[in-house]
Amino acid sequence: xxQLVESGGGSVQAGGSLRLxxxxxxYTYSNNCWGWFRQAPGKEREGVARIYTGGGIxxxxxxxxxxxxxxxxxxxxxxxxxxxxxxxxxxxxxxCAADRLAGFCSLGWAYPPDYWGQGTQVTVSS
Numbered sequence: 001x002x003q004l005v006e007s008g009g010g011s012v013q014a015g016g017s018l019r020l021x022x023x024x025x026x027y028t029y030s031n032n033c034w035g036w037f038r039q040a041p042g043k044e045r046e047g048v049a050r051i052y053t054g055g056g057i058x059x060x061x062x063x064x065x066x067x068x069x070x071x072x073x074x075x076x077x078x079x080x081x082x083x084x085x086x087x088x089x090x091x092x093x094x095x096c097a098a099d100r101l102a103g104f105c106s107l108g109w110a111y112p113p114d115y116w117g118q119g120t121q122v123t124v125s126s
Contacts, residue, residue: 002027002115004096009120012086016124020081022096022117029053029072029098033105034079035113036070038092038122047109048094049081052102059105064090086124093119 008020020036035050049070051058058070069082079096097104097113104111 002098004098004115004117006094006096006117006120009094009122011123011125014087014124014126016086017082017084018086018122019083020094020096020120020122022079022081024077024079024098024115027098027115028077029074029079032101033099033103033113034070034072035097035104036079036081037095037097037109038090039095040089040092043092045095047104050105050109051079052105054102056105083122086122088124088126090122091124092122094122095119 003025004022006022031054033052036048037045038048039045048064049060049068051070067085071080096117098115099113
């Protein structure tokens with residue numbers, strides 16, 4: 001049973017930074033897709049950043065490009081989302097997601113991931 005455990009959410013003022021972590025249990029990534037999604041109240045869930053462990057350039061939503069950075073630490077089997085220059089509109093529940101293969105890394109945000117984390121709240125105040 002694969003579980004994705006997120007941490008690192010919290011409250012921060014606009015312009016601040018947070019780093020989210022996602023540590024999968026029961027799975028070691030290899031040539032698969034990892035990503036972060038978010039959902040704000042009253043809005044649909046949207047893809048934020050994704051990375052394919054088999055190589056390639058990370059992909060970001062336009063709304064976070066230049067401010068967010070997704071990275072992998074293979075030694076710790078952990079995926080990170082570094083969020084800088086946070087804005088109030090970044091306020092949302094953030095979810096880690098993974099696919100056993102290339103999944104949504106090659107087929108787009110609409111392709112359903114195999115695994116989801118439980119979510120971690122990020123609140124940015126103005």
